[in-house]
Amino acid sequence: MNRVYLVAAAEAEMAARVEVVKGAVAMVGQKAAVYKPLAAVSAADAAEQIKAGADAALMEKICADFLKRDFDAVDVVIVEGAAGMSALVGQKFNEKLATALDAKIFANGEDADLFCHSRLLKCEKCLAADLAEPAAERKTSQAMFRAGLLVKASKAVKRIALPEGSEPRTVQAACLAVERKIATPVLIGKKAEIEATAKSVGVTLPAGIEIIEPSAELAEKYVPTLVELRKAKGMTPELARAALADNVMLATMMLKFGEVDGLVSGAIHSTADTLRPALQIIKTAPGVKSVSSVFFMCMPGQTYIYGDCAINLNPTAEELAGIAMQCDDTAKAFGLPSRVAMLSYSTINSGKGPDADLVKAATAMVKEARPEMLVDGPLQYDAATVPSVGSLKAPNSPVAGKATVFVFPDLSAGNIGYKAVQRSAQGTISIGPMLQGLAKPVNDLSRGALVEDIVYTIALTAVQAQ
Template identity: 85%
Template sequence: MNRVYLVATAASNMEAKVQELVDAVTKAGLIATVYKPLEVFNAADSVAEIKAGKSAVLMEKICADFLKQDFDDVDAVVVEGATGMNDVIAHKFNDDLASALDAKIFADGEDAELFCPKRLLRCEKCVAGDLAAPAAERRVSQAMFRASLLSKASKCVKRIVLPEGSEPRTVQAACLAVERNIAVPVLIGKKADIEATAKSVGVKLPANIEIIEPSAELAEKYVPTLVELRKAKGMTPESARVALSDNVMLATMMLKFGEVDGLVSGAIHSTADTLRPALQIIRTAPGVKSVSSVFFMCMKDKTYIYGDCAINLNPLAEELADIALQCDDTAKAFGLPSRVAMLSYSTINSGKGPDADLVVAATAAAKAARPEMLIDGPLQYDAATVPSVGALKAPNSPVAGKATVFVFPDLSAGNIGYKAVQRSAHGTIAIGPMLQGLAKPVNDLSRGALVEDIVYTIALTAVQAQK
């Protein structure tokens, strides 16, 4: 299966339109099959669920049934849209089903370019041209990326330690992580406090949530290793015991020992409090010069990667090149296309000055380190994203006008940039920051994080731990 077509037309014309699409696929020498969701979930019951505000539940059930089908030997699946509904309900059914199928097919596949769904296809004359063309690159919508993230995390469930174990949002997120099968949460804190928090927020702790109570006895086993790691900085057994009285340091040592696979903190700790132990104990991965961060900027119809927006204040050219390489790795790890734009106020050679020169040098260093990577710079943001502007300002660029990964020149630009888009582009969700470059995954939360933010950060961390 490399094409999915959803037919949206009047019920009286549905059978004929579906057959026209099947005939078009067959005429192209390919194999088609038809999937009829309303033969599995009848129209009357579906209308009742939509009217009750349960469209998402209905679509989840339809998509689950769709993915159970054996489409391995067909080239195209024609999905029959709404029948037996009034026009308003039918429109909602078709639109919600298109979005849900997009998300679930993407999440279920290993390669985003395998599928080329046509949403709400009304004209069968488009099919011949579509079938003759190679499968188009998926535009990864917000729904697709979020579904994919949860799906990837659930394929190999990891143990993720949450040192702020009795914090209310953390407890709720841990319960949801178990419910969605994306991780085994390990909460650090007093069991009585965690249970009291769960009761206060109205959740029941699942049996497979682990609770570890901090104690002097537990910390003692980590003391020798911590002293060895930090002896150059004057660490003694006594100061190690003091350091291990902090739950974030304790959790970091658990990660160092391989007792957990990843760490998420920051709901009530500062970024410095979360990162300092990780930089001291976990340290960078082999060959990595510095730690950086990315945000996944999930817009309605696409997902971009922005880096670095949280860690490096004024990176040097070599450091900026390393950030670009890390961002490229992250895009590929999460199934996103990678075309890296090195951002600046200058496009290629249109502007002069030391800041533009730094981006020129960083781009050259990244190209030298990874010649196969699609990267270009300096590029202004409009030249990087708008095809007409890119063609005008950088006509020979492999990235201009179609960038998917954006490397900002410094922390001020990156932090302002992601927040401007997050707050001003309607419906945009920023997932992150996700840290890159550490030997093991550690991720920081905003202290204003919502429960869902924590759930997705747990999922990000679990996917990183699968590498």
């Protein structure tokens, strides 16, 4: 599938307009399929959700349904737009759906008057001209990325340990994970406390949730391995038993033993408390020297990757190069295009100083290690993202003006950068931090995480474990 066209037409004219698009696609020798989003959700329900401002959940539901269809054998997907809705509600539905599916809108006559943006094709001649052009790289919208996470996670359900088992948001997220079939949550904690929490937040624990109660007997089987792993640091059986009294350490040992496939913590623990046992026990993947993190910055029409915004304080050039390559791997693993911008206050040679030199050195290391990787730097943020600025400041760059992955030079810049975008760019949702470089997936939560944040982190972890 290279292109998606959304047909905006009155209900009585929809079939005829769809045939027009089919004919235009056939004229250029391509194959088309028709998708009806209102088969996944009724027009009445869709209209109510649009009116109520609940379009994000609506678009994710439609995107999930879209992803489950087999469109691999076709070149073009023709989407039937709003039908059975008032003009203004239908217009909003079509525009939201066009953004979610990265579709162009085909509309003419009075319908075209409702739309006035770059996605609009007003006539058959415009449609034919668009089909004659090479297909542009498809964008992964916020709705498509979030829906895709859940769809990917559901393909191979993994056991995800949640050591903060009686924490209210965690209990709610575990219930949703079972409901959406994205993981088997393993809540670690006292069963009575978990059940009391569930009752207090108004949820019923489904059969798909597992509860593991910590005990001295359970911990004892991990003691010899923990002692062996940490003996160089003075670990003794007594110290190991004390360490295993902490649920995060216990869950980490379960992950080490392969009894769970991933671990999510941080709702009531610091990043250090989540990460320390993982670094001590799970350790880094073969060939990886250090752990880093990424945030998936989901803007309405496109999803980007920001790294490292949570772990490495002042990375060396070698560490920064490693972060860039880990981010490249992550982009590809999650089906996102990878054009990596090594960010700085300088673009190429415009600025001088040790910080810019460090980024330049890191970029050179990446290019030497992975000649096929699309990476450039130093680049200022505007040169990395705005085509006109990129072509002016770095005319020969394969990344400038079209970066999709952003590597910040240090933790201050990264943390400030992602939070500024998260809080200031309307409609932006950040998912993360997701840890990169560990031998098995362990992910941290913000202590301010919402229930949905935890659900998507569980999904991320499940996908990493596949």
